[in-house]
Amino acid sequence: xxxxxxxxxxxxxxxxxxxxxxxxxxxxxxxxxxxxxxxxxxxxxxxxxxxxxxxxxxxxxxxxxxxxxxxxxxxxxxxxxxxxxxxxxxxxxxxxxxxxxxxxxxxxxxxxxxxxxxxxxxxxxxxxxxxxxxxxxxxxxxxxxxxxxxxxxxxxxxxxxxxxxxxxxxxxxxxxxxxxxxxxxxxxxxxxxxxxxxxxxxxxxxxxxx
Ligand code: GAR
Numbered sequence: 579x580x581x582x583x584x585x586x587x588x589x590x591x592x593x594x595x596x597x598x599x600x601x602x603x604x605x606x607x608x609x610x611x612x613x614x615x616x617x618x619x620x621x622x623x624x625x626x627x628x629x630x631x632x633x634x635x636x637x638x639x640x641x642x643x644x645x646x647x648x649x650x651x652x653x654x655x656x657x658x659x660x661x662x663x664x665x666x667x668x669x670x671x672x673x674x675x676x677x678x679x680x681x682x683x684x685x686x687x688x689x690x691x692x693x694x695x696x697x698x699x700x701x702x703x704x705x706x707x708x709x710x711x712x713x714x715x716x717x718x719x720x721x722x723x724x725x726x727x728x729x730x731x732x733x734x735x736x737x738x739x740x741x742x743x744x745x746x747x748x749x750x751x752x753x754x755x756x757x758x759x760x761x762x763x764x765x766x767x768x769x770x771x772x773x774x775x776x777x778x779x780x781x782x783x784x785x786x787x788x
Contacts (some may be wrong), residue, residue, distance in 0.1 A: 579783060580686055581772045582665045592619060593665040593769045598626040598655070598672035603633025604754060605670035605691060605761055610640045612762035620769060623662045626655060628674055652677050659684070666769055669723065670761070673702070678725050686731075686775055688723035689768060691761050693753045695719060695735055700728035705753050709746045715739055716749075718756045720764045722780060731780040733773075734764045 583593035595613075599606045606625060612618035625637040625644040628651045637644040647654045651674060659667060669676075669690040676688060694704035696719040699711070708716040717737040724730035736756050740749060772783040 579772055579774050582687065583769045590621075592621045594623050594662060595620050595666045595668055595765065595769075596623050596626060596659060596662055596664045597668045597670050598628075599631065599633035599670045600628055600673040601631055601633065601671040603631065603636045603670070605757055606633050607636045608758040609668065609670065609762045609765065610636065610642060612766075614640060618762050618766050620665075620765075623664060624658070626658060626672075628672070633671075652680060656680055656683075666765065668761075668765060675727055676723055681723060681725050685724070686722045689733070689765065690721055690723050690728070690730070691757055692719045692721065692728050693757065695737060696721065696728055696732065705750050706746065709740075709749050713740060716753070718753060718760065720761060722775065724778075729778075731775050731778050733768065733780050734760065736760055 585591055597606050597609060609618065610622055613620055613622045622642055625633055625642055626647055627633055627644065628647050630646070634644050645654070645658055665687065667684060667688045669688065681688065692700070692704060694708050695715070695717040699707040715737050717735055719732055720734040721728070721730040721732045738752055738756060774781050774783055
């Protein structure tokens with residue numbers, strides 16, 4: 579049984595989260611908004627990026643500390659995370675594979691969002707892959723990070739029926755809308771609700787059930 583945050587016991591009144599990104603940062607922005615409006619009761623400690631990218635500008639706008647990871651990126655990633663000791667590490671378009679030793683060290687505290695219904699279309703450019711494949715249904719997956727690429731236990735999926743008239747850009751927009759609506763909510767659940775992972779199956783545990 580896992581429970582990432584327990585007020586008081588965890589030494590703070592709010593759970594600490596860190597976000598890692600590599601791109602424009604629209605998911606990071608929604609998470610930062612949810613934190614700043616109090617919908618997501620957590621402290622957004624910092625943003626980690628592995629390159630110059632749009633997410634840095636968003637961090638500046640929200641007054642959130644950011645770090646451009648120096649080489650080798652996983653060493654500085656680990657050093658910063660180790661210092662902050664966050665309850666959850668949120669990957670939001672972070673285009674790096676987390677090395678096995680870090681997955682082991684932080685499991686199950688690293689969460690990722692992927693713009694397809696996994697296990698379909700893992701890896702890069704999932705929306706393009708799904709569009710070009712001609713799928714009639716695609717969607718969004720949020721999962722715990724394990725040692726594989728986009729293979730970890732699935733926490734949440736939302737399906738989207740693809741209209742045949744849509745352009746790639748329209749599909750991208752619909753997928754991002756789903757991500758923006760749901761990622762921060764899944765993060766909130768993950769911080770506050772008990773859960774278990776058996777094999778590769780993730781399951782919420784109700785308080786009453788414990
Ligand atoms: C998002 O669509 C996210 O699902 C995807 O990168 C995009 C980042 O956009 N992640 C992956 O493909 C991970 N394999 P953003 O920078 O605007 O949040």
